Amino acid sequence: MSALDVATIKRDFPIFEREVNGKRLVYLDSASSAQKPLAVLDAMDDAYRNHYANIHRGVYTIAEEATAAFEDARRKVARFVNAPRTDEIVFTRNATESINLVAYSWARANLNAGDAIVLSHMEHHANVVPWQILAAERGVELRWIPMTADFRLDLTNLEQLLDGARLLAISAMSNVLGTINDIRPLADAAHAHGALVLVDACQYVPHVATDVQQWDADFIAFSSHKILGPTGIGALWARKDLLEAMPPFLGGGEMIRDVRLDGFTTNDVPWKFEAGTPAIVEAVGFGAAIDYISALGMDAVRAHELLVTRYALDSLRDRFGDSLTIYGPSNVDGRGGAVSFLFDGIHAHDISQVLDEDAVCVRAGHHCAKPLMRQLGVPATTRASFYVYNDEADVDALIEALAKAQKFFAV
């Protein structure tokens, strides 16, 4: 018995009213971006129709309402990850920008040639390339935590890797493998070596109750669109003392306290990092998405996804046996609902194309994790990922469509 009533939840999402190719939509690509409930669409519509103005500026009723709604969203986001303070949440465009903000502001102010940053082989490009840019510019050394045969972090040499490191930048959940990394012990080890900890929580926050204090992290990055919210807005959480010491990232309006011809002083955090008119209505939508999923309960969300993921792993193995290779931990404990696989020598794009005939939406490709794909020795995988609106029937539809692809491409 699932912790969630999926039939009812599906009705909250207008997109599931439509069909594709005459079939009901089976959306298995939430790790890429999640669908949006009516509550989010309505909240954004209401914000535009009834409360829209620029924020932090106008001294009139609707501007004050818009400002209040924007800052209320920040409170919701802060609570959602158990941040100690609301002003530790910086709104960004997405998780990628959150990580880049740390790379451009904190890292450039603090790291120099000879310093090291520790990453892992399972990072998304968003948590690789900003550090590679920095490494090329500053001569900073990048070190990599490898993987075990069961697709988990191989921590055998963690102490050596962290020796002399200034930052550990690590994913809480792999977008390809589904692997959940246990952050607290990693953070403890990093801190013991004097390194700060940045968590790419983009895949984790939507699916598992997140507590930045329990993690003892220093920075975490995540986005709205994977948590049922709109695109165009994400968040960086960072400890307030770090944010206050960091130089500004983008310059412009809002991030300043005063500007003279010979210089400027910065605004308080978090606004110091929010130059220009932000994604006001998207913030409102982000807050509404958090309200929606919080009402379901993050523990129930996690329990439901474990159920569906276990059903998927079991069903795929039962039906296809050795024709199917799953890249990710075999045990659902310590794993999220992203299931990547190779199937019967058929290229992921061909699988995805055949699946689309049956309105089954999966991701095909390298999932913005090419270093990981090279480690796995595969050019591309097919990935099915699950969220609150998926159930066993969706897994069954995936399996029937895969059987069709197998028949279609049979040698």
Added chain:
Amino acid sequence: MAGLEDLYREIILDHYRSPRNRGELPVPPAHKVEGFNPLCGDEVVLFLDVDPETDTVRDVKIAGQGCSISQASTSMMSAAVKGKPLSEVRQLIRAFKALMSIHESKLEGDGGDGSDLAAELAGVRLGDLEALQGVVKFPVRIKCATLAWNTLQQALDETAQTQA
């Protein structure tokens, strides 16, 4: 809505399952060029041996990996250009690219009548390659089909530079 059979024509699946001219050629005299489709990880490795005396494709071999469309298109390309004079090969490249874009512009409804593209196609015998025209109904797959041909173009350009 275009169906799967528009995309995966039997001749395409045949080339995918039994690719022609797989292998490698000694470099030199052959020229080796690799083509990548960064979006999906398709890879084409092309060995092109041009006879400078007669300006013909003496031999061609292909390697690489990718989806059925990219690999079938590569196989069909190799079969189409082997033994052909370079002038004919260049014409074939233009014609194939026209085939891939003529329907695209129609699909996008940009008002173009495709007459310039039609001119490229006039008088060129595409043969089996015409089976690939269904790809244009699946815009994200066009790059899969054109990868081999862009790689061939690059090989021709580099060969011309070497021999100049």
